[in-house]
Amino acid sequence: MALTLQLKLLALCALPLLLAACQDSPQSRSVSVLYAGSLATVMEDGVGPAFTKATGIACKGEAHGSLGAARLIHDRLRSPDVFISADPSVNESVLMGGKNGDLVTWFATLASSQLVLAYNPKSRFAARFEAAAAGRTPWYEVLATPGVRFGRGDPDIDPKGYRTLFLFNLAGKHYDRPDIPRLLGDPLNPDQVLPEVALLARITAGQFDAGIFYKHEIVAHHLPFVSFPPEINLGDARFSDVYAQASYTTPSGEHVGGAPILFTLTIPRTVQNQEAAEAFVRFLLTSPDLLGTFGFGGVEHQVGGNREQMPSGLQSLCPGTYRP
Numbered sequence: 001m002a003l004t005l006q007l008k009l010l011a012l013c014a015l016p017l018l019l020a021a022c023q024d025s026p027q028s029r030s031v032s033v034l035y036a037g038s039l040a041t042v043m044e045d046g047v048g049p050a051f052t053k054a055t056g057i058a059c060k061g062e063a064h065g066s067l068g069a070a071r072l073i074h075d076r077l078r079s080p081d082v083f084i085s086a087d088p089s090v091n092e093s094v095l096m097g098g099k100n101g102d103l104v105t106w107f108a109t110l111a112s113s114q115l116v117l118a119y120n121p122k123s124r125f126a127a128r129f130e131a132a133a134a135g136r137t138p139w140y141e142v143l144a145t146p147g148v149r150f151g152r153g154d155p156d157i158d159p160k161g162y163r164t165l166f167l168f169n170l171a172g173k174h175y176d177r178p179d180i181p182r183l184l185g186d187p188l189n190p191d192q193v194l195p196e197v198a199l200l201a202r203i204t205a206g207q208f209d210a211g212i213f214y215k216h217e218i219v220a221h222h223l224p225f226v227s228f229p230p231e232i233n234l235g236d237a238r239f240s241d242v243y244a245q246a247s248y249t250t251p252s253g254e255h256v257g258g259a260p261i262l263f264t265l266t267i268p269r270t271v272q273n274q275e276a277a278e279a280f281v282r283f284l285l286t287s288p289d290l291l292g293t294f295g296f297g298g299v300e301h302q303v304g305g306n307r308e309q310m311p312s313g314l315q316s317l318c319p320g321t322y323r324p
Helices: 002-024 037-055 066-074 088-095 126-133 139-143 159-174 196-204 215-221 237-243 274-285 288-292
Strands: 030-036 058-064 082-085 106-112 115-119 210-214 225-227 247-249 255-257 262-266 302-305
Touching: 030 037, 030 066, 030 274, 037 058, 037 196, 037 215, 037 274, 037 288, 058 066, 066 082, 066 088, 082 088, 082 274, 088 106, 088 255, 088 262, 088 302, 106 274, 106 288, 115 126, 115 159, 115 215, 126 139, 126 225, 159 210, 159 237, 159 247, 196 210, 196 215, 210 215, 262 274
Parallel strands: 030 058, 030 082
Antiparallel strands: 082 262, 106 262, 106 302, 115 210, 115 225, 247 255
16 A cells, blocks of 8 residues: 555656656647748748758748738737748738737848749740740730739738739839739739639639749749849849839728838747747748748848847847848
8 A cells, every 4th residue: 555655656746747848848849830821832841841850849830911910910810939921011010019019029031032923834825924934025915915814912911912013013114114004903903813822723723824923932833934124023122212112002001112022030929939939030040041942032131120129049140120
């Protein structure tokens, strides 16, 4: 009887240590990441597995248009450890400041991208898109071809959606062709506007012929594309003043202006696993080659917002200060 009681007491004493060991084991740790919809394949097939391999921390991700994702955080419908946005202004307008509950107090610039016109290689118009890619035919004339099915993102929830509006407005001026913006119709034209994932799926399935995407999306999906001049592709900081000529106010009231495409990441106040969140941010900020394989451009890592609120272990990775 005494021996049995001693064994039970030993088991009870050992239980907290066992539970602590399980909680601290790499297999039991995870980081939840809410990220821009255009990063779905990059995260699922590249960054997520690479991070887990390097750290032993599982990566649980969810993709939404950046504006929509930020609103989910703002409305307490999502509580991610890390948020990756396709536009710095999304943090500033939806998540930062007292009016937004200071859900985000800092963010770091991660990488750049550019807009491209991707097309289905089996489209009946593929030869015309190939000619545009080679510079033999103006891309806007191909899109104006009767029967071409063209898609784009939703400017109300997706930065790529309003950046597409910027692209076409800038193109109209760049080529002195005021008819180019009219190819889009209404900003929310239901014949063109689709959620990011749905648009890509329809193009790969052949239901649409072409669409506007970030270059990194198309590199990840191995689709052919037409490049735009740097003066209009929103991918070259040298043309910031040109991009700034375009602007848009979403139906929800956010005013956004043209600027070079920048992806950012931050740890919101919704964080549940601070250690894993910092490990994930550190991994991304120190993995430019991994991002480069997906077509991202490298940028100086800068901090927007309050640098003092950024975890001290990450501050040295972001020497610059972001200014819009």
